[in-house]
Amino acid sequence: xxxxxxxxxxxxxxxxxxxxxxxxxxxxxxxxxxxxxxxxxxxxxxxxxxxxxxxxxxxxxxxxxxxxxxxxxxxxxxxxxxxxxxxxxxxxxxxxxxxxxxxxxxxxxxxxxxxxxxxxxxxxxxxxxxxxxxxxxxxxxxxxxxxxxxxxxxxxxxxxxxxxxxxxxxxxxxxxxxxxxxxxxxxxxxxxxxxxxxxxxxxxxxxxxxxxxxxxxxxxxxxxxxxxxxxxxxxxxxxxxxxxxxxxxxxxxxxxxxxxxxxxxxxxxxxxxxxxxxxxxxxxxxxxxxxxxxxxxxxxxxxxxxxxxxxxxxxxxxxxxxxxxxxxxxxxxxx
Ligand code: NDP
Numbered sequence: 001x002x003x004x005x006x007x008x009x010x011x012x013x014x015x016x017x018x019x020x021x022x023x024x025x026x027x028x029x030x031x032x033x034x035x036x037x038x039x040x041x042x043x044x045x046x047x048x049x050x051x052x053x054x055x056x057x058x059x060x061x062x063x064x065x066x067x068x069x070x071x072x073x074x075x076x077x078x079x080x081x082x083x084x085x086x087x088x089x090x091x092x093x094x095x096x097x098x099x100x101x102x103x104x105x106x107x108x109x110x111x112x113x114x115x116x117x118x119x120x121x122x123x124x125x126x127x128x129x130x131x132x133x134x135x136x137x138x139x140x141x142x143x144x145x146x147x148x149x150x151x152x153x154x155x156x157x158x159x160x161x162x163x164x165x166x167x168x169x170x171x172x173x174x175x176x177x178x179x180x181x182x183x184x185x186x187x188x189x190x191x192x193x194x195x196x197x198x199x200x201x202x203x204x205x206x207x208x209x210x211x212x213x214x215x216x217x218x219x220x221x222x223x224x225x226x227x228x229x230x231x232x233x234x235x236x237x238x239x240x241x242x243x244x245x246x247x248x249x250x251x252x253x254x255x256x257x258x259x260x261x262x263x264x265x266x267x268x269x270x271x272x273x274x275x276x277x278x279x280x281x282x283x284x285x286x287x288x289x290x291x292x293x294x295x296x297x298x299x300x301x302x303x304x305x306x307x308x309x310x311x312x313x314x315x316x317x318x319x320x321x322x323x324x325x326x327x328x329x330x331x332x333x334x335x
Pocket of ligand 1: 044045046125126129149150151152153154155156173174175176179194217218220222238239240241242243244274275276277320321322323324325326327328329
């Protein structure tokens with residue numbers, strides 16, 4: 001297998017020097033294992049956390065070990081009756097061309113039901129994150145206003161479209177006019193550019209009745225603009241803080257935690273963080289049924305950003321954390 005290993009822990013933005021490409025022989029698959037050829041590798045913001053040894057909900061990738069990641073792969077050789085060569089599966093092969101995985105961790109994909117890449121996006125972990133975080137914590141009601149940032153990504157775009165299916169008004173925040181136009185095309189009621197100089201004014205105009213649910217994907221300046229728009233009893237599922245994933249120090253300026261706590265108190269806010277794995281055991285089945293239906297009937301649309309070649313992985317990941325992806329970022333590793 002050719003694989004990309006973590007060579008050093010990045011300081012700030014990851015660089016090519018933090019990774020090394022190597023080719024090794026994989027051990028033959030043992031009992032209950034299969035040899036897989038990677039077709040598509042998912043790149044996701046959480047991977048920045050795995051590159052770091054700062055405290056997290058999951059252990060870091062060791063220096064010298066291959067980077068982890070969800071993959072869509074083809075079975076080459078299987079030591080279990082459940083799978084045979086040629087099957088296409090969802091697994092967790094990481095940043096490499098081949099992997100050996102336990103078959104009980106694999107899920108068979110049916111390419112005739114949906115393009116297999118959707119298992120990494122709208123019908124996979126990011127789509128599930130949107131579904132579980134919005135519905136379980138956000139609990140949008142008809143007529144309420146739901147705001148989400150990183151809104152053209154797989155999490156944000158699903159949040160907005162599910163909110164509309166529940167009768168809420170969806171407002172998306174994204175970087176740049178192209179992304180804003182795309183949000184309007186896929187049915188967001190309003191869309192705002194966080195890079196525009198008058199972003200806060202645009203957001204206020206787009207939320208005339210305030211904000212009842214804010215799914216927090218970003219943090220930073222976007223959160224600063226949303227906080228004063230929150231209504232009494234607003235819910236804030238804290239899903240991600242991608243604006244700060246490459247940060248090396250606290251932001252400049254006065255400590256604003258007092259303002260934050262004061263707003264939480266005065267407006268009786270519910271601010272609740274979550275990792276999607278919390279809801280996976282109880283909600284995955286319903287999610288797959290609901291989301292497959294919505295994708296099939298067109299009520300949830302999705303956009304993918306497919307980059308060719310494992311050798312493009314580090315550069316593509318750098319773009320993800322700086323908003324230079326447009327849709328669910330996937331590396332096409334093989335045909
Ligand atoms: P996206 O495809 O949306 O990519 C990240 C996006 O974040 C960029 O495209 C960019 O969009 C936006 N962004 C980056 N930097 C900034 C910034 N400084 N200010 C504003 N926006 C910024 O990724 P995903 O949909 O996969 O993930 C979205 C969020 O969900 C992430 O925070 C991720 O960590 C989180 N997440 C959490 C999970 C959980 O279990 N809690 C599970 C999965 C994801 P733009 O150009 O529009 O600004």
